[in-house]
Amino acid sequence: MDQFVGGGTTLIEAKLLNRNIIGIDVNPMALQRCKEKCSFQHNSDSKVYIKSGDARDLNYIPDMSIDFICTHPPYADIIKYSIDIEADISHLNEKDFLLAITQVAKESFRVLKKHKYCAVLMGDIRKKGHVVPLGFQVMQKFQSAGFVLKEIIIKEQHNCKSTATWKSQSQAHNFLLLAHEYLFVFEKDDSMNEIDNPPAMLGRIE
Numbered sequence: 001m002d003q004f005v006g007g008g009t010t011l012i013e014a015k016l017l018n019r020n021i022i023g024i025d026v027n028p029m030a031l032q033r034c035k036e037k038c039s040f041q042h043n044s045d046s047k048v049y050i051k052s053g054d055a056r057d058l059n060y061i062p063d064m065s066i067d068f069i070c071t072h073p074p075y076a077d078i079i080k081y082s083i084d085i086e087a088d089i090s091h092l093n094e095k096d097f098l099l100a101i102t103q104v105a106k107e108s109f110r111v112l113k114k115h116k117y118c119a120v121l122m123g124d125i126r127k128k129g130h131v132v133p134l135g136f137q138v139m140q141k142f143q144s145a146g147f148v149l150k151e152i153i154i155k156e157q158h159n160c161k162s163t164a165t166w167k168s169q170s171q172a173h174n175f176l177l178l179a180h181e182y183l184f185v186f187e188k189d190d191s192m193n194e195i196d197n198p199p200a201m202l203g204r205i206e
């Protein structure tokens with residue numbers, strides 16, 4: 001499931017991997033683009049469901065019915081994905097965005113099967129010259145919903161559409177460019193909340 005499906009990258013990959021997927025978005029233009037992009041011929045019998053909906057309320061999806069979540073929410077109001085769609089959380093300031101994400105995390109936890117994974121791509125933002133650690137704030141909302149953190153994968157980000165603008169800004173105002181995003185991989189594993197990891201399981205490369 002991808003409940004912020006946008007341009008449909010996850011739908012295409014799921015189809016190529018012969019997996020069933022449901023992609024959800026509040027923006028009809030994004031959903032139309034998804035339909036067009038997924039209409040390619042491929043030797044697979046995977047089913048691609050594309051649905052208009054709000055990631056905060058997935059009431060049409062039963063509890064513990066999803067095998068994997070891979071999704072990419074907006075980064076608060078840093079890039080707006082629509083002009084006037086009320087349910088679009090890319091219009092929310094940091095505080096309200098985190099409230100919305102709390103609901104998204106709860107719904108993700110509810111619909112995911114036990115011991116399965118939820119991967120969320122998220123980045124930090126900069127406001128008035130200072131870093132807002134939105135990535136870790138979102139991570140904490142998913143942990144509070146009951147998820148256990150399995151991995152943090154760093155995705156380097158170079159040569160984006162806005163890099164040139166930010167580069168000149170960073171030189172003028174003395175700050176570093178944010179050049180990475182996090183892929184948080186959460187597990188729905190209630191038992192981990194009760195176990196203290198013995199040192200041999202800490203998994204750090206020394």
Ligand SMILES: C[S@@+](CC[C@H](N)C(=O)[O-])C[C@H]1O[C@@H](n2cnc3c(N)ncnc32)[C@H](O)[C@@H]1O
Pocket residue numbers: 003004005006007008009010024025026027030053054055056071072073074075081087088089090
């Ligand atoms: C970062 S983009 C996703 C990009 C996607 N990974 C791709 O490959 O194109 C975020 C998406 O979230 C959608 N969105 C915003 N608020 C939403 C909500 N409440 N429920 C579902 N989708 C929402 C936006 O319309 C936008 O398409």
